[in-house]
């Protein structure tokens with residue numbers, strides 16, 4: 494049995510997976526360059542909706558598997574952030590506003606008619622991962638958030654500049670997400686480093702983060718393939 498990695502080395506291995514993150518996916522590059530047509534932006538927003546709407550279920554699965562109140566207390570805030578305290582509030586609602594701002598009706602987003610099979614398979618695999626793996630691996634799979642802040646800030650600036658027809662209200666998701674994502678990423682890393690004590694657990698956490706990078710890339714592969722054929 495290998496000895497556990499020191500926290501710095503373990504953290505460095507997790508951070509090294511940033512090269513597998515979806516920030517440089519060709520679809521994101523085109524999004525940032527202002528090269529997407531309106532129908533492609535709509536497909537992106539409608540398909541990302543499926544990811545957004547499944548995230549609270551993924552987080553609830555982690556909560557259900559976690560026996561530690563101190564972790565659950567921190568984790569449950571995520572569900573509240575996405576779902577809001579009441580109808581008409583929260584991250585999911587803000588994503589719907591983004592979808593409307595790019596020209597979709599709320600109904601066609603909610604009934605998921607635009608959700609592509611590949612997106613559904615990838616996102617569902619993420620939820621199943623959280624349901625069936627040890628809770629700390631579920632937490633580790635969320636560590637892509639360590640990489641997402643810069644990407645989201647760039648996306649917000651580029652979309653405001655390159656798609657000026659999108660009303661500012663449509664960007665509420667990203668402005669509100671940017672306000673919490675750095676703290677969430679730090680808190681997630683803290684939980685993973687603290688609770689992965691054996692080398693096997695550390696290796697499993699690295700594998701969980703690699704799996705999640707693949708989930709995200711698979712989502713955009715499906716959207717990109719569909720866009721190029723339409």
Ligand SMILES: O=C(O)c1cc(C(=O)O)c2c(n1)C(=O)C(=O)c1cc(C(=O)O)[nH]c1-2
Nearest residue numbers: 548634635636637638640641644645670709
């Ligand atoms: O816009 C993005 O690029 C991006 C990336 C990620 C991510 O890296 O997983 C998330 C989000 N956004 C996001 O908005 C979000 O709520 C979120 C939750 C999670 C997660 O795994 O629990 N990732 C992400």
